[in-house]
Amino acid sequence: MFKFALEVADNLCVPHFSMDKVRAMRRSIAISLLTLVTALTTVPLCSAAEEEEEAAKTPHYFELKPSIVANMQKGAQYIRCDVQLLTMNAPDHEAVGRHAPALRHEMFLLLSDQEGTQLKETKGKEKFRKDALSAMKKVMQKLSGRDMPEDLYFTSFYVQ
Secondary structure: OHHHHHHHHHHHOOOOOOHHHHHHHHHHHHHHHHHHHHHHHHHHHHHHHHHHHHHHOOOEEEEEEEEEEEEOEOOOOEEEEEEEEEEOOHHHHHHHHHOHHHHHHHHHHHHHOOEHHHHOOHHHHHHHHHHHHHHHHHHHHHHHOOOOOOEEEEEEEEEO
């Protein structure tokens, strides 16, 4: 590559300069060309790395199937809900899938311990969602050693 750059530099040098001046110009032009080629070839590598990083942060949703149904305390007889867990990369999504039975069990226990009157109100549902997310994170921390899922969503929520 350096040899090619020197040949290009030879063609650019004006013949009426002294030999020392021509050598200095050849070297300067060759270094400039190499720097330009290096810069142009590393930019796509940076873009590819950035694209891989973005792809790693793609949201993945895992649905705890089937719907979770539980008897409740005070104010309502039962609850049925569908839960989706958000992870931000494929390995975490796969880990959630592997530990889905433990996550469903924890969600079932949490639901069974709730009072129906509180879950009929919006504030009660949101508080329960945050508590459930915290519980899911504890389960995943214990089983996989990672702090996930990122979030928890109820896609259906029936209290009767």
